[in-house]
Amino acid sequence: MVDYSKFLADRTKYMKASEIRELLKLAEQGNVISFAGGLPDPATFPKEKLSKIAARVIEEQGDMALQYGPTLGVTQFRNILKQFMRRNNVKVNDNDDVIVTTGSQESLYLIGKVFVDPGDYVLVEAPTYLAALNVFRQFGAKFASAPVDENGMKVDVLEERAKKLIKEGARIKLIYTIPTCQNPSGVTMSRERRKHLLELAEELDLLVVEDDPYSFFSFKPVDAEPLKTMDKSGRVIYLSTLSKILSPGMRIGWTLANSEIIRSLELAKQAVDLHTPNLTQYIAMEAIKEGVIDEGIERAKKLYKEKRDIMLEALEKYFPEGSSWTRPIGGLFIFAYLPKGIDTKKLLPEAVKRGVAYVPGQSFFAEGGGENTLRLNFSYPPIDLIEEGIKRLGNFFKEVLNK
Ligand SMILES: Cc1ncc(COP(=O)(O)O)c(C=O)c1O
Structure with missing residues (x-):
């Protein structure tokens, strides 16, 4: 057997796999409503127009x-x-x-x-x-x-x-x-x-x-x-x-x-x-x-604004007292702060079991901290599942806090 690790350059010591990425692979299964990714809604891809442009570019x-x-x-x-x-x-x-x-x-x-x-x-x-x-x-x-x-x-x-x-x-x-x-x-x-x-x-x-x-x-x-x-x-x-x-x-x-x-x-x-x-x-x-692109931006704005509004409303309705969250004027994400003591990274596997995923906020903090935070993506999940996903998550966090 070859020991490949001894061949690795010193600089590879700075490279590390994301443990969260591993956890989130679970979220790709079945009935999980995922607020984890940072993906655009595929409905915003101008597929027909791009396929015509692509054919023309190659031909001409x-x-x-x-x-x-x-x-x-x-x-x-x-x-x-x-x-x-x-x-x-x-x-x-x-x-x-x-x-x-x-x-x-x-x-x-x-x-x-x-x-x-x-x-x-x-x-x-x-x-x-x-x-x-x-x-x-x-x-x-x-x-x-x-x-x-x-x-x-x-x-x-x-x-x-x-x-x-x-x-x-x-x-x-x-x-x-x-x-x-x-x-x-x-x-x-x-x-x-x-x-x-x-x-x-x-x-x-x-x-x-x-x-x-x-x-x-x-x-x-x-x-x-x-x-x-x-x-x-x-x-x-x-x-x-x-x-x-x-x-x-x-x-x-x-x-x-x-x-x-x-x-x-x-x-x-x-x-x-x-x-x-x-x-x-x-x-x-x-x-x-x-x-x-200009047309697409206008359509995406409408869709994402609607999704953001649904998520903000659901957070208000279902998230535990003592939590707070940002109210973005655009982009793809809302960031939520839960009461201190909650560790969103530890809770992720159980949340996924209950059919909802998010990104624990901790890894976004270069110098540590943020254990009680999470990132919620509103652009990708289907519009009719956002409220249900936030409800599952809010109820789960409430349960943890009441233990
Ligand atoms: C802040 C920020 N920078 C850079 C990127 C990388 O985007 P891409 O490489 O797809 O252009 C992203 C993607 O989510 C991002 O959120």
Whole structure:
């Protein structure tokens, strides 16, 4: 027998399997109503339109679309993405550039690869997107976090922590934030806090990674511009994706930043996958040009708003006294806080047995805590099962609390 483990590179020590993912495999069975994933509702996929576009792209542009392409992405598509961002209030500067990535997850990976040395600090929200933490962890990052409230990250807490760390000799490189309809908390950062965050980045000479998959379909206007738009000194690296507004299976994301940064990401990407599939870039380009995405966003907004409202109402009705939850203006998630003492990770297997699944909140906290929290996804579960799922969950938590 070969001992494969002795061949593994040292850096694999930073990679760990998600125990929650294992638990949630159970949730895929039979009668479980799952609020666990982060998937769009497949009803929002414009299947007929995409199948026509795909056939046409292969017939008419197949020589290019089926060929290798540039690492930065299809040039025409990158220009369309710039227009798309401008229409959505994201400022594109003359010295900015765009790289198309294989989902924005790859953007995060490339950013980790290019900027994070072992021991470097990344400042994050508590809670924040787990797969971003995992990327930065793989490069040996340390984290300092600041809690969120209904106005997003508490930047004053972040400031205090960052300044203390710097005094102690720590090297901080990045602030990673999802300012609008955050994953997992659903909250949106206020304009004042955005301003404060940018001032802090300026004062401490840091880069800001603005991860923005959700602002395209907030249910009411966001009362603030993207950080990228408010930024005056070129510190913001903006990432977004078509995963939630067209299709996650197409794996199209992108990064917009100063062209020097994009050049570094391009070099890193060459070694990862040469380029993002040309075929999906061509299809996505036509979908944007024909308005398929804009139409889809409007339909998704209506559907998700309805689902969110049903979930909020059910939480009010069934969740135990002493719990609270966020009221997102968009995105895919509600984050709930149960009375202290409840451990949502421990309770998950029993919840699944009772036919309902969620993601325990703990793993979204880079520095621990959050044992009494959970993330609830409202975009994917069928509309007529949301109330029943929250009822099962609320009754279960009440039972645990009354023991
Ligand atoms: C905040 C955030 N960033 C990045 C991603 C990755 O998305 P994708 O790689 O599909 O573009 C997600 C997906 O859920 C997300 O919620």
